Amino acid sequence: MANPTEDHFLKVALRMVDRAGTLVRDAFEQPTSNVETKSSNTDLVTETDKAVEELLIRGLSKEFPDHKFIGEESVSGGQKVELTDAPTWIIDPIDGTTNFVHRIPLIGICVGLAIKKQLRAGIVYNPITRELFSAQKGKGAFKNGFPIHVSKTEELNKAVICTSLGIHNLKTLGEPWLDNALANQKKTVLAGVRGHRAFGSAAINMVYVAQGSIDAYVEYGLHCWDIAAAAMILKEAGKPFNLMGRTVLCAGTPSLAKELSSALTHVEMETEGDA
Numbered sequence: 001m002a003n004p005t006e007d008h009f010l011k012v013a014l015r016m017v018d019r020a021g022t023l024v025r026d027a028f029e030q031p032t033s034n035v036e037t038k039s040s041n042t043d044l045v046t047e048t049d050k051a052v053e054e055l056l057i058r059g060l061s062k063e064f065p066d067h068k069f070i071g072e073e074s075v076s077g078g079q080k081v082e083l084t085d086a087p088t089w090i091i092d093p094i095d096g097t098t099n100f101v102h103r104i105p106l107i108g109i110c111v112g113l114a115i116k117k118q119l120r121a122g123i124v125y126n127p128i129t130r131e132l133f134s135a136q137k138g139k140g141a142f143k144n145g146f147p148i149h150v151s152k153t154e155e156l157n158k159a160v161i162c163t164s165l166g167i168h169n170l171k172t173l174g175e176p177w178l179d180n181a182l183a184n185q186k187k188t189v190l191a192g193v194r195g196h197r198a199f200g201s202a203a204i205n206m207v208y209v210a211q212g213s214i215d216a217y218v219e220y221g222l223h224c225w226d227i228a229a230a231a232m233i234l235k236e237a238g239k240p241f242n243l244m245g246r247t248v249l250c251a252g253t254p255s256l257a258k259e260l261s262s263a264l265t266h267v268e269m270e271t272e273g274d275a
């Protein structure tokens, strides 16, 4: 059923994301500058990440003064991750910052909205390829206004899957974790997957599952801002999702998810924040 309030929230967010897209596209056309590292030398941030997050938070809080925010760069700056019942915008200004820095056009501006801790809307926008993915609870998932659907692939040996070594985990989880990640890659190859991809952006990996180009995706150690917006788009394909769980394993079909899951050795991650 239509919810005029949430329709309005999404409409405003789409307007802000469009503005943010112009900013990112302009920066993408310039030589790379001012790259800083955060938690490790594989965790990058640029002036553009910060400017986009500021633009989105400033614009949304002006329209919705009582809404809360969880933003990747604000958290890096010391803000706590706190998901309450209040309408909360979960923002990754550029998911795929390493791609952005290396001018690889696979990035997503991600804006998710949770109300009472449940995802209600999500936008993932790649301003370089001009692919706009969006979804609203109960209304389906769309790319540039057209409905999208997950693939119907049921077997691993017919699937193209996305995985990521997630090298950012090395610092916290150490070498045993890396051995496990490499072994998992090997297991999926031996299980006969049709192809392995790693696009360098969790959000892009997820929306590519949502549109059926990729059959499944697995990664450990993600944050809610990497996945909230894209999870909404996937949820609209009927998948339950633990937003604060720091792990993504998603697939077009339950049988593929089950086969992939049993081929892997899983990593236990602590849940995020105070959810």
Ligand code: IPD
Pocket (backbone or CB within 6 Å): 044, 072, 092, 094, 095, 096, 097, 098, 164, 166, 168, 199, 200, 201, 202, 203, 219, 221, 222, 223, 226
């Ligand atoms: C990163 C990307 C990457 C994933 C990392 C994320 P960021 O997000 O999604 O694919 O492997 O875990 O941190 O830092 O570019 O926003």
